[in-house]
Amino acid sequence: MRATTSRRTLIKAASTLAAVVAVAGCGGTRQGAAHGNSITYAFWGSPSRAKKVNAVIELFGARHPGARIRTQVADYSSYVEGLTVRAAGGGLACALGMQSTFCAQYAEAGLLRPLDDLTESGQIDVSNIPDDVLAAGRVDGVQYMIPTGTFVRILGYNADLVASSGATAPTSDMTWDNYAAFLREMQRGLPDGVRATEIEATNMFTLTSWVVGHGERMFDGDRLGFGKSLLAEWFQLWLELTSDGVTVPPSAIPKQTGSVELTPLAQGTAAIGTRDIPHLHVTEQVLAANERGTAISEVSMPSPEVSRSANVLGANGIAISADCGDVATTAAFIDFFTNNAEAALAFKSDNGIVTNVHAQDVLIGDSKTPQGVKRNVTTWRALTEARDLTTTTYPAGLPSLTTELARLYERVAFDRMSVDEAVDAFFSTAEHVLG
Secondary structure, three states: OOOOOOOOOOOOOOOHHHEEEEEOOOOOOOOOOOOOOEEEEEEEEEHHHHHHHHHHHHHHHHHHOOOEEEEEEEOOHHHHHHHHHHHHHOOOOEEEEOOOHHHHHHHHOOOEEOOOOHHHHHOOOOOOOOHHHHHHHOOOOOEEEEEEEEEEEEEEEEHHHHHHOOOOOOOOOOOOHHHHHHHHHHHHHOOOOOOEEOOOOOOOOHHHHHHHHOHHHHHHEEEEEEOHHHHHHHHHHHHHHHHHHEEHHHHHHHHOOOOOHHOOOHHHOOOEEEEHHHHHHHHHHHHOOOOOOOOOEOOOOOOOOOOOOOEEEEEEEEEEEEOOOOHHHHHHHHHHHHHHHHHHHHOOOOEEOOOOOOHHHHHHHOOOOOOOHHHHHHHHHHHHHHHEEEOOOOOOHHHHHHHHHHHHHHHOOOOOOOOOHHHHHHHHHHHHOOO
């Protein structure tokens, strides 16, 4: 039984890029570290993340004499869109910020360098990354990305609202039937204007949990790995919950895909929703500021078979472009980013929960590590120790399919399309964008 955890592209245009930062440094702790060479590390994130990356680069420079790391940073959407633009022009950086959700499309296009020879030789040490996490950086069995941060979507709930409703708190051994019954029970005790849950029907990662929990594969190579009836059941579940007044209204769906701080769960207008682990602490802070409750707790995703985990992990990491002219320096940088304790303290697990188990120990043990970061790590570890995690692979075309899922369900929710029509359209789109 799964254990309950407690408390819980590159550019659209040149103007979207932050200033390129060049940092000179020195040193090398591994064989193969380059001297006097220059590479670029491209990634997505906020100015705060860019500042942390620059701190890591300064530390790398102190270890790798003469190596020079420039950075290119953009917001997530601009970065992903800009990758395609840069790839078409042959201008990909040597070190590329990568994510398991879109890695396949670049690997299959031959734009990423396989990394197996670098991990086997020890130029990039992956011995402290769990195998299931490392697998998130593979495409067709080949390692194309080294995961540096991981994320997993679980259920986060407003513990104050649940308690005041009189409902029994959710647990990590719920089936979907149990979960639906819990939501209906909780709704009866919630104040006016508050709904038990956000609408998860439009969320590709929650749908993935539904599919995996039912013992099916989300993707089978470059096509869907499950049947139409399972998607129809998914849509119908959320239509019924909405009809019963248990969910936020369909008009609130756009709020669920924007800033975490503006979601119904964070604003106190919904009591529960799926979240990546790092979002739990952020949500709790917003609720406290708005005096809408202060405690966000978490449990595992429901699953029809309680022994089968539906907590699907993903990963952010670093890849090497296929035409990189300085693999040695890039490999040394990836190794440092992944394994160096000082780098872990400087980056503070900013882009997912740090994957290196030794770095996790360092973060938990350091008094300067923010409590939210410590909570992320301990929550992740509880899931790991309970073996309450599973993985999936994501094919090229996922972003388009994700957009289509939301569009189709919204049409169903507003009576502009039947469930069967939406399911047929989704599978047709999948055949087109994944094939």
